[in-house]
Amino acid sequence: MAQNTGECAFRLLGPIEVSVGDRVLELRGLRQRALLTRLLLAQGRVVSVDALAHDVWSGNPPRSARTQVSICVAALRRLFRDAGASCDVITTVTPGYRLELTSHWTDIAEFSARTEKGYDLARRGLTEQAAEQLHRALALWRGRAFGDLTSHFTELEAAHLSQQRMLATEQLMMLRLELGEHRSLVGELTALVGANPLREQLRACLMLALHRSGQRAEALRTFREGRALTVDELGLEPGADLRAVHEQILHDEAEPSASADGHCANAPWQAAPPAQLPSDSAVFCGRREELRRLDQVLGTDTSARTAPVACVVGPPGTGKSAVVVHWGHRAAARFPDGCLYVDLRETTGDDPGRTAQDVLRRFLRALGVPPASLPDGLEECAALYRSLIAGRRLLIVLDHARCYDQIRPLLPGDGLCRVVVTGCELLMDKGTAEVVLLGGLAQGEAVRLLAETAGADRIAADPIGAATLVGLCARLPVALRAAGARLARKPHWTVADLVGRMSDRSRRLDLLSQGENSVRACFDRALHTLPFEVAGHYRALGRLSASAFNTGIAADVLGLGGGEAEDALERLVDLHLLEVVGRDPRGALRYRFPGLLALHAAEAYAARPDAPTRRGELALAAPQRRHSAIQRHGADRDATGS
Known part of the structure; x- marks a missing residue:
């Protein structure tokens, strides 16, 4: 104070x-x-x-x-x-x-x-x-x-704050019950339940206080009143915790029993609502349509039998995590029971110790389960997790997911929670998840992000140069932040100075790849998470990255048959690492690497020109076929003007 x-x-x-x-x-x-x-x-x-x-x-x-x-x-x-x-x-x-x-x-x-x-x-x-800390916290109101x-x-x-106040009040009531203050709590809890008749935690505390004060019949009547209320108003039976207290009172078992860690053994696990969402970006621009779409998909309708899931997908560097975190903070009041968050990049790769079970155990600890009470197996952890979050309004953010099997155990069992998954491809069927696709920012949004990063005066002084710089960054948020940071570190540069340097394709990724806003590092991480075969196709196609190509050319470069090559290309399209740009004069689909990924793919090919493909002989088995493919590719490009 x-x-x-x-x-x-x-x-x-x-x-x-x-x-x-x-x-x-x-x-x-x-x-x-x-x-x-x-x-x-x-x-x-x-x-x-x-x-x-x-x-x-x-x-x-x-x-x-x-x-x-x-x-x-x-x-x-x-x-x-x-x-x-x-x-x-x-x-x-x-x-x-x-x-x-x-x-x-x-x-x-x-x-x-x-x-x-x-x-x-x-x-x-x-x-x-x-109890003393919570009492002093509540005294601030x-x-x-x-x-x-x-x-x-x-x-x-x-x-949101009122919900936090009520959760602190409920926790304090439980602690005071543990301290043996049941007689003095009866009047206070009666008033609280009267003002909040659907708060089952308060009703459970009142029932325990009444029973321990020798008023068993009144405790049971309190349960019957609460059950009638939930059935009439919500069409639901009381929750598992309240029913458990009722059973204890019926069997005269609701006396406090201290566990090994000092907690009341009969008290349901209780903890502060988890608040694991990372801090919001200090500079966030645009994405109004995408945020509106998340509002729509993850709205307040609780009639769904399963938790609504939004999959935010798009090429690397489009700011999928930033959009989800920003939306989560904006919508926090909708989730009074908190937010669970995990970056699933930490559970992938070469670290076998970080599994879905580890994530579940982390979530369970955040939900108040003492470490000694954590189950051993994956299925047991998942079952307890679903039980604890049933009936709660939680936001669950699964960031950088790789596959559906990775997130399946983390999905809730009922429709009150909301789930947001980010990744480079859709991880669930359309019937079970809604897609929010991110691309580059709109032109105005991109200029604004550049201005907020580099300084509004410098960008306003050269609007043409700023527009050119935005184009060189492919309107990609990670690239715009990197360009803005570069200008901020170089106050003696004008926008035109940076545009001139970035016009050289061989230098562009270098200029955008210093510090925390590194475009190359962002793309490298995406490449590292790809299956070995898919990563090999990405590198091999880097030889053609400067322009569009059709399936036949790709088949020759990859050393694959026509059908296999088409499957390989479409897999990269699904991952948003390739895009379809129409058809050639013979009607075949044409593909290309979008924006700055073309430069990265070319680098990847130059670094590993003999990267193995599915047939493993890209460099040795068909050099003449590759040479003729490149010649035909040049002829196609001349014919179509691409």
Whole structure:
């Protein structure tokens, strides 16, 4: 909490209140509070002026919104400065503003830290200390989060925070039961169940408190009331945990029993909702249609018998993971029970120790299963995992999946969870998954990404050069970020300087392959995950990467028959490493490597010109046939103008 003079404290868990030192600031109007709240919820990330206008005016900003945002920010800055804030609280960072949180305090961050610490202490069996942390976390609440703000973004976030508050309350009630406070809890739990009649965890706690207080008949009546409510309103029987407590009370077995790790043996496993989604990108541009498609596929309809699955596919470098992570953060309020995430590149390759079972065990630990209670076998882990997430609204993100067998044990058993899978090819049948295909960014989105990475002024100073640079990057997000980073590191370069260098095809990948935004590394990773035979075909076809080719030419280069060559080409099309560009004059399909992959395939061929193919004799068995194929390919290209 803010104690030192000049440090700001932001209280959002109730009516919005801001103070500098001991002085409480007077915020003027809903719009000022909404804008400040939007900046606070960004958690130190830059929020563009357009995003602020959209959210402050709930998606319907007036034409003067940008000007009004600037006026509002100026007023807030003046308010902080006059109150003696020790540093600039709101800074201007293209394309908008950022609220600096490093030297300030927020009750939301404090609540999150204390609840996480409480959950961790509970997992370690330190019941009394855990209860104290959760009690102090819940004491931060002063009413409905964000007070009287009714903007769409605050309503979603308020719902999410309210869910976190309720989960912390339920955990605290369980801990206090373990500490033997059942008599003092009866009244408190009765009020909580009355206000939240469908929260089965609270009802189970009330039943236990009543039974341990000698009110067995009242405990059973509480169960009957809850069952009638769920059957009437939801058409469902009570959940397994509540039924288990009912059975324990019926058989007079609901007395607390300490397990080896200090937890109550009769209490269902409980943990903080998992929040494993990686942090969102500080710069994310475009993809509106793809995000809308994810909204549509992974909507709020819970009538499906199985969990809806979205497969986000596309060539390497299109930003599949970034799109999914951005959507996940945007839709977090839809998943009050949290998010499970795994990067499946860590479970592939030459590391046999990282299997689907390891991922399941990791998920089970995140869901609160003590390590000593984890099953041994894959099927047992999968069964417990499906049981624990049944009836929960969880987002499950399976990033960089390679095949369906890899993800099958990780799929839920009912329709409340939502699953997003990313990879270079569709991993499930159309009947069980919906496809969201990513390609290059739209031209305007690509220029914007370049501007946000390299600096808006430099890009605006040369719009023609910027458009050319976007074309050289094939509108690929990983390449645009790399080009922008290159310009940012070279302030003495103009856009034209970089365009001139990248116009040399032999240098283009080098210029785009330094640091974390390396295009070559991105493509190399994709190639490394391919089956050996498919990778060999990719390398061999790199000899033809500069232009389009038909099946006959590919067959000669690969040393395959016509049907086998067509299968090989279509496999690469499925992986988005080749694209179909029409037909030649004889009606045969023509293929080519898209964009920068053409350069990478040529490099791969040059590095391994004798890379084995299915017949293993590309370099030795048919040199004359390959020579004639290249000659025919040149003739075809001359004839078609490709």
